[in-house]
Structures are given as structure tokens and as C-alpha cells.
Amino acid sequence: MPRATMHFSMIERWPNEHGEHEGQNVLRLNPFVASGIILVLTSPAFATETPPVLVEEPKLVAAPMRSIEISQDLAEKVGQKVWLNETGGDREAITAWNTTEDFASLGIGHFIWFSEGLDTRFRESFPAMLEFLRSRGAKPPAWLDVSPVPPCPWKTQQEFRREFYSPKMTSLRRFLLETVDLQVQYLAQRTKAALPKILDSLPNADDRLHVRRQFYRLVGVSQDLYPLIDYINFKGEGISDKETFPNRRTGEPEGWGLKDVLLAMNGTSEDPKQVLAEFADAARFALKRRISNNPPDKRWQRGWLARVETYRRPLR
Template identity: 45%
Template sequence: MDKCHPSRKQLFHRFGGAVWRFAIVVVGLFALWPELAQAITISHNDALKVGKRVWQNECGGTISGLTSWNQGEDFASLGIGHFIWYPKGRQGPFEESFPKLVSFVSKRGAKLPTLLLGVGRVRPCPWNSRAEFLQAQNTVEMNQLRRFLVDTIDLQAEFLVARLEAALPKMLAEAAPTERSNVQQQFERLTKTPQGCYALIDYVNFKGEGVLHTERYQGQGWGLLQVLESMHGNSDSGAPDEFARAAKVVLTRRVQNSPVDRHESRWLTGWLRRVNSYSGG
């Protein structure tokens, strides 16, 4: 999961008014085009297959990888999409998605381990550092958490689909009026095949919707919106291949535009390998 996001505090101070205007535009789009809120047509089995592929991409499809804390980060990365979970009192630069996942699966009948039970919301991550997290790998709490994540793979896959469903109105709100029709057309092309759905679901989890102005290098973004804007075909069967080609261009451009001190070229080979899986290449 790409974690290049501004802090919520930074976002409020630097772009607070713009965020509210953006939210109003999204609501307006739902009012004008209620069909945007329709569910993506994907079978349970196909959603599960997609979820397992995302799991493979994020942590090699391993059970141990479902409970990770990456070096240099101050949060746990959990589940097939490496959803972020912050310790108590921590407010990092990235969106916390694990509590949303827990709420989603709980509403669908999943039994929560004691660790995740809270009053009205998910408890904060009980481990305050990567060192504490690693020391707890064989504890009862960690084993229960890992079992919960294994048992809810299918619901986590549905959560990824739900995130994608919410992405389209956000992208249309951000796109220029002249680009909205094409963005929606390209999105719909991809949703018509299981491979296209996989490409959309994985990429939005991988690099985000592409709607935040803070997620730009030299004024150019790298999210799902930017990939869709680069597509102009009309063949449903050829959509995944075109998406993969466009994503490679967008990600390569990101690296070329990135600050030199970030050394993003070290990641490009792995990114392109992941994108190759969208076309099967």
C-alpha cells in the first residue's frame, strides 16, 4: 500500500477549504448521477480471488505477512491490503484504514477478538513501536489477531471492492469537466472483466485514488485517476492491457518527477512487476 499521504493536520491547515469544497462536489455528483453509487458487479468468488492476489502483492500471500510493521514506520500494517493501525495518541501522515476494515467486517457478522473490542470504535494499536510489535509475535493476542485476519480474507476482499466503489465519484469530482466522461468510460471498461476489476482494486489500494493535490510531484499525480485519464480505448477485452501500460507510464513519471533525496528509483522495478500482473504479462 502506498503511504505517501499528508497528515490530516497538514491537510486541514494547508487545504482545509479545498477539502470541504471537494466534499461538496462529491455529494453533488451523487445527486446529479446517482448511478455512480451502484455496486460493482463482481461475484463473491472473483472478489475472493482478487483479494488473494492483493494479499500476494502486499506480503507474499503469507499468514505471517498479515501482521506486519515495516521498518521506519510508526504503525502496524495488517490484513491482505496492509491496512494501517496507529498506536494510541499517534497521528501519522497516512490514513488509518484498519479501524474501517474492522467496522466493515464486524457489521457483516465477523466475531472480533478481544484485542479489537472497543466502546463504539476500534481500540488503538496496543503496541507502541515496531520493537514491541516484533516481541509480541508469539503472544496470545497476536495469534488471535492473525487468526481473525485469516478467517476474514473474504470480507477483507469485499472491503477492497467497497473502497473501489467509493473511488469513482471522488475521481470525477477531481477530474476536469472535459475529462469526466472518459474517466467514467475507462473505469466501466475495466469493471466488465474479472481481470479489469483486479487491476482497479489492486491499484487503488496500491497508489490511491489520485485525488489529493498533496499527492503530486511537479504538479503530476500517480493515482488511479491519472492512469484512467491516460487511457482512451474502447475495447473491454483490451482494457486490462491498456491499463497496465498506462500505469507503467504514470509510475515511471512519478519516479522521474520525485525529489532526488527520496531515491524512488529503487522501488520502480517492483512497482512495474506488480503492474505487469494486471495484463498477465
Template identity: 40%
Template sequence: MKAKAVMALAAIASIGLSACSPSSQAIRSSGNGAMSQGNGVGSTQNTFTMNNPAAQSTSYYSSQNLQRPRQYTGNDMPELSSVELQVIGDQIFKNEGGGDISKLVHWNDGEDFASMGIGHFTWYPAGRNARFGSTFPELLSYMQSRGVQVPAWLPREGSPWRSKGELMQAKNTPQVQELQHFLYQTRLLQVQFIVDRTRRAMPKLVNNTPDQLRPHVINNLNAVANTPGGWYALIDYTNFKGEGLSRSGGYNGQNWGLLQVLEDMRPSRPGEQALHEFADAAMRVLERRVRNSPPANNERRWLAGWSSRVNTYRRLLV
């Protein structure tokens, strides 16, 4: 990463992510459903090219015994610098919890699971149907695989609180305070977890797309990924509403993940317009979710907040 780019990114860290390397990787859709590396030459109709910022260590929490995250040079997604990770993490923390440390251990109104960390990773009580996935246990396993010592009292079979009321009553206990402190200390590792989840999804997005839509999805993925600020949009939406890989998921068989946004997005080229098209498509997909949702859920009440979050994807950063 060039020094000027790092300085510029640090100066606008409260805004979002800037891609800043001219080098690239390419992913092509192969006939057998696997992903193979290409050379970035040719039509975007069959090649997914990606900016590839220089890799840097992201382990600087002195209170944790962290191993250096492995370097990714494979066919999914570039390694991001510690500055870029910090930018993305700060924005996701702001999106999910307003940057409030007390919201690192939280339970949203109208939900049947607790929300943990900067990404409000879902944590269902034991025995409850985890309809939207239980990502907090995945995060804990991810941390432990990197040498992090998680609070010893944390149960692995599910959240110890079965309702928002139970969690609110426990808010000031030493255990919850310890958990909040732990989640604040490990913010950078949490965003690395989100980035790695998005990385793993990239080949699947293409391979889970019907043949007739595949060139459209690849083109739009290229357009967003190769626009400054685009990686933030892809990463945050994946954390926000998932990959959307299940064709039978969602309401009325219509999912609302990243894949659905890329499918609904109008054809775009890299640049500011790609960010606007991505944000517009994201809102159309989320509004469709609300229309398909059971009326008793009253999901319309969330649209204003979702719109504010999606609008952060529109920023062209330099």
C-alpha cells in the same frame, strides 16, 4: 453467472478475476455533479457502463457471526460472486504479503505504520500523522457492522506498536497470534471491504475530474471495467494506492491514485490492450511519484516490486 464461466474462473483462481456476465449497468455524469443511471446506449464519452455479475452470498466463515452482505444494485459497481471475491482476495494477498499468513500482521521497512490483513491496511500508532490514511480501523468498523466479533484487546485509538521493532518483538505473543488467525479467517470479508471502497469511488472519480478530461476518464474506465480481468485491476490499484481524489495530495501537488492512472492512460477500447494501457499508465504515475518524492525516502527501491504487481493487471482472462 454461467456455469461454464464459474468453472473456468475456479480453474484459474490463482491468476485473477474474470468478468462473466453480459448484462450491464450504466452511469452517466449529470450536470449537478451527481451520478444517474443510464441505459448503456450511446457514446462512452458520457456514459460509464459496467458488467454486472450475479450476486451471491460471500459469508461462509463458520467461526464468525456474519450477516449476509447487502446486495448492490445501485449506480456504483456490480456485486461480485463469491468465486470472483476469492480470486481477487487471493491475488491481493499474494501482492501484499506473498500469501504468507505471518505477513497478515506486518510492518514494512521504511514505513511509519503497521500493515494489517490481506490488503495491508494501514494502522498508525495513536497520535501519529496518518498521511496515507488509517484504513485498518475502517475495516474493523466494517466487520463489526456485519456482526463480526473482532479480538477484544484491539485498541481503537491506534496501533499498540510504535515501530517495526516493537511489532517484531510481539510477533509470537498470544495476542498477535490471535490477530493473525482472525485476519486469515476473514479474508473474504476483507476483499469485500476493498470492493466496496472501489464501488464508492466510481462516481467520485468522474465527478472529481475537470470537464475537459471527463470524457477521457469515462472512456478509459469503461474500457478497463468491461475487459475480463479489468475489475481486478481497478480494485487492486484502489487498495494499493488509493482513489487519488485529492488534487492537492501527493508530492509536489501530484497524486498517484486510480484517478491519475485513468487520466494518464491513453484512450482505449475494451480488450487486452486496455489492460496494457492501464498498467503502463500506472507505472508512469508511480515513477512520477518516485521522482517527486524526497530523496531521503529512497522510494526508488520499491519500483521493482510495484512493477511486478502492476504487471498482474495485463492478463486477459476468459
């Protein structure tokens, strides 16, 4: 009787920062389960017969996502650190409009809010955060308590600054200060939802496998999940084609979100110190690459790199 054999292997080679491939092959168990079977008939009796025809490609089914949990106490601690990173802890800076940007930045995570008709490479985040707060029972000011969330009423930085102490913005600032705990919960929820979105954005199966493995390496060693929560809030998931700049030499689009950081990681160690250091190094690489591709961003380099250095150590 013929014997059926199945072969599963995944050998990965990942380029270093210079685009060269390190001579390191890593054998890993594939977390994707094939729902089809390819038969290899090895009996001599079948040597002259027509080989079987594969009428349908095997379908790959992603393994279930692992649950990520963070306690309320720890979430608040992480949220306070994110707020410190974004605003220096300044209560008035919970509503801001940065000098070089075309949109308002609100809340502890500086969630961005677009005025009507704004065309930008960045992804808006304030409306989703506000809807989350409302789903948890928070009551925004009456002018904002509508669905869908309206565009930002201040169209320019000058108008925003002129209206900074107006009744409308004062009520918004009060609402945001009163819902810090819920904003922290939103940050944690966004982290939980990040991996499926990132995997969906990657057409290459090897890249999906690599990103999934690196994501869970970090989850496995970071009890507070601070590096993940902060970086997603800081630079996003990296799933929008608009959030890229062309490489100045090749013209290829290159991003700086969490997806790009995870793709730049290539370690296998489970040592917490080493994994956290590798994540910080990969984040540093992604940000410096962005600055190289878009030189005006060099003005932010010092603050950006100082921020990712905080990922090397657990929060105290």
C-alpha cells in the same frame, strides 16, 4: 416564431507523458444532463430586441453510476491474488510493519493502521475495514472490539517486532486469518465506492467525464475486476491531497492513486487486451513519476512495476 437550438459537444485533448498535447480530438456523448436550457433566438424579428438574460447557470446532474457486481467465487480468487501480491502468501505476514514506514500493515490487503498522533501523507485504511468485518458479523479480539476503532497499540516498528508473538498480536493474526473471505468482500465494496469519491475530488468537469469514461472502459473488459481491485488496495483512490509529491521541475503536486492512473489513460478502444495494457502502462507511468519525484522510493521500483504488469492479463 423563433427557433430554439441546443448544442452539446465535448472535444477533449489530453497531454501525453511529456506534457505535449496529441493532435487527437475525441467526440463523446456527455453523460451529464443539463437541467437548464439556453435559448438562441434566430428569427430576424428579434434582431433588435434585448437578448434574453440567463438568470441562473444550468445545473449539471451526474448520470447514475452503473452497478458493478463480482461473484463470491471470483472475489475470493482476486483476494488470494491480492494477498499473494502483498505478502507472498506468508500467513505470518498478515500482520506486518514495513521497514521504511511509520505504521502497521494488516490483513490480506495490508490495510494500514496508525498509532496515536501519527502525522503522515498516507490515508489510514484498517479501521474502515475492521468496521466492515464487524458489520458482517465478525468478532474481533476483545481488546479490539470497541467503537470507534482505537489507534494501533504498537507505536514503533521495534515495539511491533518485539511484540510479534505476544497474546495481543497473536489474537489479531488469528482473527485476520479467519476473516479472509470478508476482507475480500471489503476490497470489492471499496472498488464499487471508488468512482463517486474520485469524481467528487475533481473540480474540473472535463476531468470527471474523462475519468468516468476510462473507469467504465476497464470495467467493461475486465471480468474479474482484478486490476481495479488490486490497484485501489495497492495505491488507493488518489483522492487525498496529502498523497502527492511535488514535481521536481514544476513544483506541482502529483499523485499516484487510481485517479491519477485513469487521468493518464487516453484511449477509446474497447478491445480487452488493449484496454488492460493501457491501464498497466498508465499505472507504470504514475509509479515511475512518483519515484522521480521522491527518489528514495526507487528501492521499490522493481516490485511495483512487476505488480502492475500482472494487470495485462485476466486471472487464470
